[in-house]
Amino acid sequence: MTLIGITGSLASGKSTVAAMFGRCGATVFNADRIAHRALFRNTSSYRKLITRFGKVILNKRGGIDREKLAAIGFADARNERDMCAIIHPQVFAYLRRNIRMCRKKNPRRAIVVEAPLLIESGLFRSMDTVIVVRAGLPQQRRRAAERSMSVEQFRRRVRFQMPLREKITYADYVIDNRGTLKYTERQVRDISKQLNIRKVYGNKH
Secondary structure, X not given: XXXXXXXXXXXXXXXXXXXXXXXXXXXXXXXXXXXXXXXXXXXXXXXXXXXXXXXXXXXXXXXXXXHHHHHHHOOOHHHHHHHHHHHHHHHHHHHHHHHHHHHHHOOOOOEEEEOOOOOOOOHHHHOOEEEEEEOOHHHHHHHHHHOOOOHHHHHHHHHOOOOHHXXXXXXXXXXXXXXXXXXXXXXXXXXXXXXXXXXXXXXXX
């Protein structure tokens, strides 16, 4: 079983690329979606985040408002570091449990972990293969705007990510997502063949 990490700059198309690998036969885990679980009530990270940043990050129902948390968490380097230090351990624990389950159920199925901070968090060290998705800055800004992210929010988050040129130095493969979806998909299929990613059903194949 191959464990593949996919990362890239903000709004570079990581989820699109991960979904393409999923269609080729890989099991896909999205670290951002897993991080949302860490914000649920009664989790240790929920309590630690409130202790660190205060009840100002809560919504009217007492849950953590992700936009409020992001506004504070990405306000400066210390806040960002503390926020990640609280959330990442829970994300990593969830990933480890589910990867073990996948390996037990079907040891030959490839697993993809899509994580914006794959390299910054050190998670890349657990991967067999690292793939970096690159896109042009105008494309990134447009995609971020489509998610209702302001220019200032975009700039703030990008400031805390490793520059793309540095991320690429960790990559086994770089996928150029500056062209058409067909062009991106062709690259994914080529890499899938090289990594022997294929659809595996049960334990018979």
